Amino acid sequence: MTTLLTGGGGFVGINLVEQLVAEGEHVVVFDLQFPAAAKEVIARHHSKVEIVTGDVRDRGGLDALFSKFDIKLVVHAAVITSNAAREARDPNEIVEVNVLGALSVLRHAQAANCERVVYVSSGQAYGKTHDEGVRLHEEISPSRPEDVYGITKFTAEQIALRLGELWKLHVVCVRLGSVFGPWEFGTGVRDLLSPFLQTAELAVLGKTAVIPAAEVRRDWIYSRDVAAGISAALRGKSLQHRLYHLASGMDWRGSFPEWCDTLRQAYPRFSWRTAGRGEQPNVSFFLARGRAPMDITRATEDFHFSPRFGPGAAYRDYLEWIGKHEDFVANARAAR
C-alpha cells in the first residue's frame, strides 16, 4: 500500500516525505522537479520512496502513476503559490494547476478507490477575514479570499469537499498557517518566501539584514509540525469533520528579533537592524495585512494534533538544519 504525495518536491512536500518515511510508510512523490538536496534525502530512504517527475495537469502521467502503484492514500500539495506579478501575468496557469490539477488527482483517487485524500489548503483562503483579528474557526469564519492564490485554494478545497460527497470519497482539507522551516525554497512556483528564510540566506552569506520596522501579525507554524499534522490527518481514525486547521494557533509577533539574534550567534559576519525612517528593508514580511491566529481545537481533538515547535524551539531546530544545508539556503531564493 502506497501513499501518493503530489508536490512532493516542494517545501511542505519534502517535510512530509521525511515524516512519512520516519513512520514507515511507502511513498510516491510526484512533482515537476526535485531539488538536488531533496533527492539526496530521498535517495537515503530509497527503499521507501519513489520519485516520479510529472505535472498534475497531465492526465496521462497520472494514469500511468496510478497504474504502476497501489495508491490508497493521497496528499495533494502540488500548487502554484503566486504573487501579484504572476497573477497579473498568467492567471490561467494558476487556475489550471491549482484547481484543475486538484480535480484530476481527485478523479484518479476516486477511480483507484483510495481510502482518503488530504487536500492541503491554506489560511490564505480566509483572505480579508484575517483583518477582523478574531481567532478563526473552520465552521464559523467566512472565507473572503482576495488574491488568485487564496481564491484557487478555496475553490479547489470546496470542489474537493463537494466531489467527496458526490463520489463517496473520503476527502479531508487542511488549512495551513504560514509555514516556515527546513526545505523552504523558491521552487519556481513559490513566489512568496518567509522572512525567516530571507534572513537565513543573508546570515549564511554574511550580509546585513534590514528588517521592517513593524512586524505583521502572523500565525507561523514550523514545517515539521505541519508535516506531522498532515500525516495525522491522513491516518486519523475518528475524523468528525472535513476541514481542519493546521497552525500554531499563536500570534508570533515580537519573536522575529530572536530569530535574527539566533542567526547572529551562529554566523558572526551576519548582522541585522531595524529599518530606519525612509530606509528600504531587504527582508519582507510580504503581506500587507496581518493574519489572525487559527483555532486548532478540531485537529487536536480529532487526530491529536499538537505543534511541538514554538518560536524558541523552532529557531533552534531550524538553525541546526541550516548548519547542515548552507548551500541550499544560500541558493534557496534562486529559483524565483
Next chain:
Amino acid sequence: MTTLLTGGGGFVGINLVEQLVAEGEHVVVFDLQFPAAAKEVIARHHSKVEIVTGDVRDRGGLDALFSKFDIKLVVHAAVITSNAAREARDPNEIVEVNVLGALSVLRHAQAANCERVVYVSSGQAYGKTHDEGVRLHEEISPSRPEDVYGITKFTAEQIALRLGELWKLHVVCVRLGSVFGPWEFGTGVRDLLSPFLQTAELAVLGKTAVIPAAEVRRDWIYSRDVAAGISAALRGKSLQHRLYHLASGMDWRGSFPEWCDTLRQAYPRFSWRTAGRGEQPNVSFFLARGRAPMDITRATEDFHFSPRFGPGAAYRDYLEWIGKHEDFVANARAAR
C-alpha cells in the same frame, strides 16, 4: 462601438439582446448555439445584432471575435448551470467553462482596452448563507457556496475582481436572484429549470401539474428585470462598488398558485393540484433549501435599478409571451 454578450444564445442572454437592441446598441452575441426562436428575434433586428457561434474556451475564436469587432463593452454570461449529476460526471468541464472561460474573456477585454466588463454571477454563490434567512448584503454576507456551480461562479467573480484591480480593467459583478420568464429553456448547459417553466410546459401541453406541498423560500426575479439591470450596470455613470445584487429583493413564497391559476385561465385543458401525502410532484422547486432575499439598495442607488415585475405583473407578461411562443415552451426542456 459594440457590446459583446457571451452566452447570448442562453436564457438571460436573449433577454439582454432584446433589452440592448431596444436601447439602440450594436451587439455581438457569442454562444455555443442559438435556438431557432431566438434566431428569429435576432434576425428581426439584423442591423443591430451579429451572431457568432463559438466556445469561450477557444482562445482562437475569441481572438477572431475581438479582431473583427470594435468591442468596448462586455457582458460575460456564458456558463454551465450544472446539477449534481453533471457535477459528479464532469466537474472539469464546468471549471473550464465557468472559470477559465471567464478568464479568457477578461484577458481579451483587457487587451482590447474595453471600458467595462459585467460578469454575470449568481446568488448561488452565497450557498449555505441563504440558510440564515437574513436579507443578504454584498459587503456583509459571506459566500459559502456548496455546489460546483455556485463555487465556480464565486471563483470567477472573485478572480475577475482581482484581475480588474491588477489590470486596471473596470470589472463589475452582478449576482442574480433566481431568474424566470421569457426565453427560459434547457440550453444543454442549463440543468435547473424554474417551476414556472415546468408548469408552463404542462399547461401548453394540456396536462396536469402536481406541485410540491411546500414552497421553498425564493427570491425570484423576472428575466426582463434582470436584463434591464445588467444593461444599467453596463452603462451606469457613477458606480461606487464592484459587486451588486440584481434581484427582486422579495420572498415570492405563496404566489405560485397564482401562476398556476393564471395558466389555467388561458389553457383550460390544463389543471393543477398540490401533491397529496406520499404523491410525487411532477414540478420541482429544485433546491432543497430556500434562498434569502438579496438586498438591492446598492443597485438602486448606483444605477437606478428598480424591478418592474412583481408576481402579478410578471405572470401576466410571461403568459402573454408564452401565448406567442407555445412551440418553444412545449419543447423548452428538451435539450436537458
